[in-house]
Amino acid sequence: MHDPPAGRRVPPPLLDSLGRELADLRVSVTDRCNFRCRYCMPRERFGSEHRFLDRSDLLSFEEITRLASIFVSLGVGKIRLTGGEPLLRRGLPKLVSMLASLGTDLALTTNGSLLSRHADALAAAGLRRITVSLDALDEETFQQMSDSAVSVADVLAGITAAERAGLSPLKLNVVVRRGLNEHAIGAMVDRFAGSGHVVRFIEYMDVGTTNGWRLDHVLTAEEILSVVRTRTGLEPIAPDRPGEVASRYRRIDGGGEIGVIASVSRPFCRDCVRARLSSDGRLHTCLFSTGGTALGYALRHGVPDSQIASMIRSAWHLRDDRYSELRSDATRPSAAVPVTLAGSAERAGRPTPAPGAEKVEMSYIGG
Numbered sequence: 001m002h003d004p005p006a007g008r009r010v011p012p013p014l015l016d017s018l019g020r021e022l023a024d025l026r027v028s029v030t031d032r033c034n035f036r037c038r039y040c041m042p043r044e045r046f047g048s049e050h051r052f053l054d055r056s057d058l059l060s061f062e063e064i065t066r067l068a069s070i071f072v073s074l075g076v077g078k079i080r081l082t083g084g085e086p087l088l089r090r091g092l093p094k095l096v097s098m099l100a101s102l103g104t105d106l107a108l109t110t111n112g113s114l115l116s117r118h119a120d121a122l123a124a125a126g127l128r129r130i131t132v133s134l135d136a137l138d139e140e141t142f143q144q145m146s147d148s149a150v151s152v153a154d155v156l157a158g159i160t161a162a163e164r165a166g167l168s169p170l171k172l173n174v175v176v177r178r179g180l181n182e183h184a185i186g187a188m189v190d191r192f193a194g195s196g197h198v199v200r201f202i203e204y205m206d207v208g209t210t211n212g213w214r215l216d217h218v219l220t221a222e223e224i225l226s227v228v229r230t231r232t233g234l235e236p237i238a239p240d241r242p243g244e245v246a247s248r249y250r251r252i253d254g255g256g257e258i259g260v261i262a263s264v265s266r267p268f269c270r271d272c273v274r275a276r277l278s279s280d281g282r283l284h285t286c287l288f289s290t291g292g293t294a295l296g297y298a299l300r301h302g303v304p305d306s307q308i309a310s311m312i313r314s315a316w317h318l319r320d321d322r323y324s325e326l327r328s329d330a331t332r333p334s335a336a337v338p339v340t341l342a343g344s345a346e347r348a349g350r351p352t353p354a355p356g357a358e359k360v361e362m363s364y365i366g367g
Contacts, residue, residue: 011075014312016285016319022312023243023273025076027064029092030084030279035111036147037135039175039204043147057280059296061095067277067295069102070309074316076275078105080131084279087114093125100126107131109173113150115158123165130162131171136184137191145181159197169196171259177204178219185227193232193255200246200259201228206288221247221262228258243273267324275316283312286321 014022031053036043059067068079079099086092087110100106107129108122115132122130134155135145142152162170174181174188188199201224204217228234232255237248245268246259262268276284281296293315298308 011073014074014316016316018270018320018322020271020319021242021273022071022075022275022316024078024080024275025068025071026080026082026274026276027068028082028084028277028279029064029086029089029095030058032088033083033085033111034088034113034148034150035085037145037175038147039177053280059277059279059281061091061098063281063296063299064095064277065098065102066305067281067299067308068099070305070312071275071277072102072104074309074312076104078107081106081108083109085111085113087118093118093121096122096125096127105129109133110158111146111150112155112158113148116154116161119158119161119165119167123162123167127167129171130167131173132159132162133173133175134159134188135175136181137187138184141181141184145175145177169198171198171200173200173202175202175204176219176224178217182219182227185224186231189228189231189255189258193251193253196256198248198257198259200261202261203264205263215264218264220265221260222265224260225249234258243271245272263324267322269322269324272321275312283315285315285319288321288324 016022033041035041036046068076071079079102081092081096081099083089086108089095096106096108106127108127109131110133112132112134115130119130132155134142134152136142137152139152159170159172162168172188172192174184176182176185185201188201192199201221203219203221203224225234228249233252234249235252237250237257239248245263246261247266249258249260250256251258272286274287276287276289277295278284278292281294281299282292283295284292293311295308295311298311303311
């Protein structure tokens with residue numbers, strides 16, 4: 001776990017109803033993206049007629065920093081900037097500099113398309129770690145996955161720029177969908193062997209309601225690992241800290257680290273320590289959320305920090321989200337577990353959603 005700066009008081013852990021600590025905060029800085037990935041923002045739903053948040057609805061950098069500082073006072077030690085695509089947010093290095101002053105482990109997730117332009121400024125502002133999403137190395141599959149005008153070369157140029165800026169090692173995330181990009185597994189393993197970067201494969205998840213998810217689209221972690229093992233043997237690596245989402249493996253050929261995020265076949269809800277702040281200031285306690293606690297609204301209407309902290313405590317204490325576990329039980333042939341998405345934390349900030357309420361899209365709260 002990230003060590004706090006010398007002299008900073010460490011608050012007692014803030015625990016939810018299942019004993020899970022609030023430790024990480026993911027901050028979406030925009031709901032916009034220049035990709036239209038099928039698993040996140042399919043073009044037929046997020047086309048020219050889609051209404052994104054108005055600029056005035058987005059939290060300002062000062063508002064984000066104020067809320068982040070409250071989360072840090074409650075025990076958060078890691079902040080990750082997400083989107084949408086966070087590098088579309090103008091002046092992002094300024095926000096990085098403001099958040100870096102909080103003394104947390106500060107990271108960013110990006111599709112890499114704009115990274116070559118911004119890597120130096122982000123590093124100079126205090127960013128230390130970057131995760132890049134890259135679902136394939138061949139142009140045809142990459143275009144199928146991203147549905148964008150960006151090329152693989154653009155993303156690779158961003159990775160190179162991040163390396164030169166001192167942001168290595170990077171994490172490289174690959175969402176794997178059966179029938180579309182299984183062949184990308186071997187290509188990514190081979191391409192980044194010995195680079196020092198960590199390649200992480202992610203099971204195709206049913207986030208939101210627009211990606212047409214089906215269980216038979218999921219290539220499981222075990223199937224992914226079997227492909228990797230055709231290239232190299234693997235040794236398990238113990239987690240660095242509680243709440244890590246990836247199962248980690250060391251290549252026995254010395255080629256580096258491989259990770260697998262198995263939220264469908266091996267859910268890790270019981271270890272989840274992440275809160276999410278949408279770009280308009282709603283606190284979400286689960287990636288598979290249906291609502292949120294309106295912290296931004298409270299902030300803009302003069303609610304003091306102490307009361308906002310109480311709102312966060314209440315939402316987290318009541319948190320009972322474990323969607324992936326319930327979904328996995330419900331997809332087993334002998335099970336009959338109803339999958340409901342509205343946890344108690346969300347009920348603390350808004351009326352209980354009706355059964356079958358739509359999940360919030362991943363582009364809105366960050367992945």
